Amino acid sequence: MAGLAGVIATAAALEDGSALAHSPQRSWTYPPACCHGDPVTGECGKIPSTTVTPRPDGYVIILKPGDHHRVTHQDRYFVPYDEVIPSGDENFHICLHPTEEDENCFFAPSEAM
Template sequence: MPSVSAHESHKGFKYESYCCNGNSETGDCQMIPTKSVRVVRGGYEVSLAPGDHRLVTRRHVFNWTQRETRRSDDGEYHLCLYPDENTPRCFYAPDMGF
C-alpha cells in the first residue's frame, strides 16, 4: 500500500486540517459508502451503520445542507467524526452535476 499522510485518504483525497484528526488508520475522517448518502431537498442525509465508518458502533443519521458540505474532488463521499461518533465535523461530497 502506498504511503498516506495524516490528512489524506487511502485514495489520496486530502482533508482540510480543521476536519481531520489522526491518520488514515486511526483518524476520524474516511470515505463512506455511496449507499449511506441520500440527496434530499437542500442537501444530504447521511445514514451510517457499524462498518460504514471506523468510529461508528451504532446507527446514526446526520443531515447536511448544501452550504455546509465541502467539495470532494475524487468523486466519493467522506465524513469526519470528531470528537466522537456522535459529532459529525465535516462532510465531503462530489459535485451533484446539476
C-alpha cells in the same frame, strides 16, 4: 523568527499531505480542521454512496458499523448543502469529531453537488 520557520514547515508539509491531515488518496488531503489523525485513527473516512440521501435542503447520511471506522452503532446525520465540501476523489467522505455522533465535515463528489 522561530515561529515563522514553524509556519513555513507546516505549510510545506500540508502541501504534500504529510502533516496535520490524513489523506484519503494521494491526490488530495482532508483539511486539517476536519481531520486529526491518520487513516486508521483519524476522524475522516470514505463512506458508501448508499448511505447518503439527497433532500431538497441537504443530505441525510445514515451510517452503520462498517460504513466508517469510527461508527459503533447506527447514526443519522443531516448536512445542509451550503456546508458540503467538494470531494477530491469523486466519493463521499465524512469526518466524525469529537465523537461518532458529531459530523464535523462532509465531502460530496462534484456531480452530487
